Amino acid sequence: MFTSKNHFTGVIAGALVALSIIALVLSLVNIEDVTLPPTVKYGMVFDAGSSHTSLFVYEWDSDKENDTGVVSQTLSCDVHGQGISSYASDPLEAGDSIRECLEKALKVVPATKQREVPAYLGATAGMRLLREQNSSAAEQVLAEVAKTMQEYPVAFKGARILTGEEEGAYGWITINYLLDSFTKESSPSARVRHPCYPTGYNETVSLSSFRTSPCTNQSDPRLGPGDRNITLEGRGDASGCLAAIKKLFNFSACGQSQDCTFDGIYQPPVRGQFIAFSAFYYNFKFLNLTKGQALATVRETIERFCTRSWEDLSASYPEENPQRLPKYCANANYILTLLLDAYKFNETSWNNIIFQMKVGSADAGWTLGYMLNLTNMIPAEAPVWVKGHAPSLWAAAITFIILTLVLGLAALLLLLWV
Structure with missing residues (x-):
């Protein structure tokens, strides 16, 4: 019986050595450097127009294409009430009016990413007119909406009044981006480095706002x-x-x-x-x-x-x-x-x-063009490199490792068996 036990122990030990060598070889051959999938970035822009205010949340992959984020719209939220210029006599209400949409935006952005989300407010026609009529009232309204946005866990970047030229230019970028008019002839899937100055592009679409x-x-x-x-x-x-x-x-x-x-x-x-x-x-x-x-x-x-x-x-x-x-x-x-x-x-x-x-699923307007311009200013994250196997080799290595563990456990039980 002792001789039989030694025989089985020797066989198992030999099998363990063989399986360990195979698992080690499979773990070391055909190793490649691969990158992890890019993380998702978020940004939000308030469009504070003359008649109403809307919030748009955008997202894009951190690795980007040609330094311009491939941005898509994640959320559109209409603020209740009139535009913020209507609160000239009660600026506090202007700040309170945007809270509901800010809270909705935070529900679609993961909590771990909220504090890095750039948040902007751009005011257009109504606030331009208010600034001409009462510049101090316009400043107070902007100050109150800025104060409200700073209360939330986002990276507030500013609330400002856009010029008519900026509004038109960003709207032009939005439309042509969504229609893929900034496509390079040499690369159907790529967009140009900066959409305002395309070098080799399909005919763009004009807009009227x-x-x-x-x-x-x-x-x-x-x-x-x-x-x-x-x-x-x-x-x-x-x-x-x-x-x-x-x-x-x-x-x-x-x-x-x-x-x-x-x-x-x-x-x-x-x-x-x-x-x-x-x-x-x-x-x-x-x-x-x-x-x-x-x-x-x-x-x-x-x-x-x-x-x-x-x-x-x-x-x-x-x-x-x-x-x-x-x-x-x-x-x-x-x-x-x-x-x-x-x-x-x-x-x-x-x-x-x-x-x-x-x-498509995105609203036409200046905010997406604005966001595209902003993502062009955000440095692209360096890709995270890791060592990787082909799926078949990795599966085989795991199989031999499991067999090695099973036989090792069997050998231990055999040695303990009297």
Whole structure:
């Protein structure tokens, strides 16, 4: 019996040595340096417009493509109430108004990443106007929203008023990014180093954004282009409304020139495709004019809407905001004047305008373009390198290691067996 025990022990010991050598060899052959998957970065931008505020949360992989993060929209949250400029007399309310959306944003960002999330607020038309009228009130409103954002576990980077040029430029980046118009010819899946200066790209898409309405109502006229005041009287006069809108533009400065818009500003001929979003889209969506209707149909629809009485409109649209409903006539005529008389679209080129608010799952607007620019400033994280095996070799090594452990346990039990 003792001899039999020694024999089995020797066999197991030999098997252990053989299995250990095989497992060691499998663990050492064909080892490659591989990188771990990139971590996900997040960023958030408040769009504080004239009529409302929205928060957008974006995410992108930390390794990025050509130093520009491949950004996608994760969350869109509309702040309740009017734009922050409406809180000029009560700045504290401006800060409180954004809390709900901030709390929703933190629910989609992992807790371990929240404190590194860059958070920005960009204010546009309403705050630009408030700054002109009352600069101290504008500063107080921005200070309060900044104070609120600093209370949350995010990397607050600032609240500021964007210029009209910045808003337009970032919107242009957004649209062309979402439509993949910044694609290099030599690499279909790559985007250029900086989207503002493409080197070798497909034809980009122009855009039209509508940042300010020429008026609000009879008692509260607003500034239009060139700081010209106008008050529209609610007379149901479609032609009178259009004539009043045209007073906002100084077309006489151009004379007979065909390459001039208004105030003597150079306007090249329109060509290519155009995306009309923001208030362009919302106003035409309300009038059911975003389905590619011909220009003649658009004119007729707007004229018919503008001749309707207030009693008729309020009865036909009971769920529409009563403060917004009377503005659609003025806004639509303002848009038409800007597109036809200023930018010189006509019956043919009108078909090149697409009224659209989303491209894929992302909202069209300036915030994504802003975020793209910001990610271009964030240094790319160095990839994490580790040693790796082919899956089949790794599985085989694990199998032999397990067999070695099982036989080792069997040998131990055999030695203890008397």
